[in-house]
Amino acid sequence: MTGRLFVIGTGPGNPDQMTPEARRAVEASTAFFGYFPYLDRLDLRPDQVKVASDNREELSRAEAALARAAAGEAVCVVSGGDPGVFAMAAAVCEAIDAGPAEWKTVDLTVVPGVTAMLAVAARIGAPLGHDFCAISLSDNLKPWDVIEKRLRLVAEAGLVIALYNPISKARPWQLGRAFALLREILPAATPVVFGRAAGRPDERMLVMPLGEAEAERADMATCVVIGSPETRTIARPGLPDLVYTPRFYREPSR
Amino acid sequence: MTGRLFVIGTGPGNPDQMTPEARRAVEASTAFFGYFPYLDRLDLRPDQVKVASDNREELSRAEAALARAAAGEAVCVVSGGDPGVFAMAAAVCEAIDAGPAEWKTVDLTVVPGVTAMLAVAARIGAPLGHDFCAISLSDNLKPWDVIEKRLRLVAEAGLVIALYNPISKARPWQLGRAFALLREILPAATPVVFGRAAGRPDERMLVMPLGEAEAERADMATCVVIGSPETRTIARPGLPDLVYTPRFYREPSR
Known part of the structure; x- marks a missing residue:
C-alpha cells in the first residue's frame, strides 16, 4: 500500500x-x-x-x-x-x-x-527583469572556493545575482567577502537590495550601492539581490526608489 | 488625481x-x-x-x-x-x-x-535544487554574442541553466546553437528538461541527455532547463524519471 x-x-x-x-x-x-x-x-x-x-x-x-x-x-x-x-x-x-x-x-x-527573490523583486520594482542567477552563500554543503568562483563568473557574465542564505550566526563573514569580491568586478554604484521578510508584516527593504554595502544589513530572513551593470534606480518624489533591470542590453559605452 | x-x-x-x-x-x-x-x-x-x-x-x-x-x-x-x-x-x-x-x-x-522554471522544475523533481540561472535566449533585445558569452560563463560556473524564450518562428536557430556551445563544456549525459506548458492541460515534459538534445523539441511555450554536472536522474518503475540537483556539491572525481 x-x-x-x-x-x-x-x-x-x-x-x-x-x-x-x-x-x-x-x-x-x-x-x-x-x-x-x-x-x-x-x-x-x-x-x-x-x-x-x-x-x-x-x-x-x-x-x-x-x-x-x-x-x-x-x-x-x-x-x-x-x-x-x-x-x-x-x-x-x-x-x-x-x-x-x-x-x-x-x-x-x-x-x-x-520563491523569496521574486517577492523581494516585486516589492522594489523589477531587478530580475533580465538575465539573473540564484546562488546559495551557505558553505555547509559546498566549499567556499566554489562559491567564490561562481560569483566571479556570474558577475563577469553580467547577470543580476540573488543570494540565498546570505548570513547566519555560524556563517558571519561570507557575505562581506562576497561583496568585497564583487566590488572588484562590478561598478561601485551597482544597486544592492537587502530584501527582508518580503510580503510579511516585518518586511524591510533597503537599497545601497555596492561600494557601501554592509553585510550587517542582512540576516537569515534576507534575500540579497545585487544588480548588474545594467540595473538602474528611479527616484520617486515621496515614494521609495524603484530598482529595475531593463529588458534590453546596452553596449558598454567605454 | x-x-x-x-x-x-x-x-x-x-x-x-x-x-x-x-x-x-x-x-x-x-x-x-x-x-x-x-x-x-x-x-x-x-x-x-x-x-x-x-x-x-x-x-x-x-x-x-x-x-x-x-x-x-x-x-x-x-x-x-x-x-x-x-x-x-x-x-x-x-x-x-x-x-x-x-x-x-x-x-x-x-x-x-x-514563474515558468519553478513550475517545470516541480513537475520533474528538483532540477533547480542548487545554484541556477535564468537566461533569455531572445536576441531581439540583446546581441547574440552576449548570450553566448553568458552561456559559456554560467556553464563553467556549474550552474543549472533555465532558458526562457528558447525558440520562435523569428528565432529558429538560437537554441540549437546554445546546445552546441554547451556540449563543448558540459558532459554529454547532462539531463536537459523540455518543460512545455507546465501545469496546464497541454503539458508535455521531456528529458534528454545534452548530447542528444534537439532544439525542435521546444516551442514558444517551453522552458528548457539544462542540468549542471551535479544534476542526477532517478529511474522509477512505472513512473517518469525524476531529475534533481543535490543540495551538496561533490568535488569532481577526476
Whole structure:
C-alpha cells in the first residue's frame, strides 16, 4: 500500500502569496514535516499532525516523510517560498535516490510556490527583469572556493545575482567577502537590495550601492539581490526608489 | 488625481497556481493590459475592460497602462508566470523612468507569481535544487554574442541553466546553437528538461541527455532547463524519471 507525498512551498510567508494548489495539498494531507517556522504558517485541523524539525535536518526529515508516505499516509513536506529552490524537493529526491526501492513508487507531487527573490523583486520594482542567477552563500554543503568562483563568473557574465542564505550566526563573514569580491568586478554604484521578510508584516527593504554595502544589513530572513551593470534606480518624489533591470542590453559605452 | 497600477503574474496558466494576491488585484482593477493569451486567462466582470496587444509591444502597452492609471483609474498589467522575470514589471519601470513626472507618483504594486522554471522544475523533481540561472535566449533585445558569452560563463560556473524564450518562428536557430556551445563544456549525459506548458492541460515534459538534445523539441511555450554536472536522474518503475540537483556539491572525481 502506498500513500502520497506532497512537497509544497508556502510562498514567502504572506498567506495571500500561497497558491490554491498548495492550500489544497495541505487539506489533503494528515502528517506535516518541516522546519518549525514554516509549519507554524499552516492552520491545521485536529486530525492533522505536525512533525517539526530544525534546520540542517533536511535529509532525515525527507526520509521520515517518505517512510510515512510509503506506509500509506498522505504526507506533506513544507518549505517556505518554493520547495524546489534551495529547499526540500531536492532533499526528498536525494532520499528517494539513496533509499529503499518502495520509496521510488511513492506518489510524489511537488507544488511550486513564490520563491523569496521574486517577492523581494516585486516589492522594489523589477531587478530580475533580465538575465539573473540564484546562488546559495551557505558553505555547509559546498566549499567556499566554489562559491567564490561562481560569483566571479556570474558577475563577469553580467547577470543580476540573488543570494540565498546570505548570513547566519555560524556563517558571519561570507557575505562581506562576497561583496568585497564583487566590488572588484562590478561598478561601485551597482544597486544592492537587502530584501527582508518580503510580503510579511516585518518586511524591510533597503537599497545601497555596492561600494557601501554592509553585510550587517542582512540576516537569515534576507534575500540579497545585487544588480548588474545594467540595473538602474528611479527616484520617486515621496515614494521609495524603484530598482529595475531593463529588458534590453546596452553596449558598454567605454 | 492618481489611480493605481497593479502588475501581476497569473502563474504558469493553471488557475490553481495563481496567488490570492493576484486574484485580489484583478478584482480591484477596471482596465487590463496584456498579451492576448494572458488576458484570456482572466474571468472578468462586465465593467472590466481588456486592452489586449501583441508580443513585442511591451513598452507601448506599459505606457498606455501608466497613462490610464495616472488619469485616476485602477489598472492591471497582466503577465504570465511572474511579472518580474522577462516580463512586464521591467517594461513598466522603463516607461516610468523615461516618462512624464506624474507617472513616478502612480501607486504601483507588483504582485509576484510562480514563474515558468519553478513550475517545470516541480513537475520533474528538483532540477533547480542548487545554484541556477535564468537566461533569455531572445536576441531581439540583446546581441547574440552576449548570450553566448553568458552561456559559456554560467556553464563553467556549474550552474543549472533555465532558458526562457528558447525558440520562435523569428528565432529558429538560437537554441540549437546554445546546445552546441554547451556540449563543448558540459558532459554529454547532462539531463536537459523540455518543460512545455507546465501545469496546464497541454503539458508535455521531456528529458534528454545534452548530447542528444534537439532544439525542435521546444516551442514558444517551453522552458528548457539544462542540468549542471551535479544534476542526477532517478529511474522509477512505472513512473517518469525524476531529475534533481543535490543540495551538496561533490568535488569532481577526476
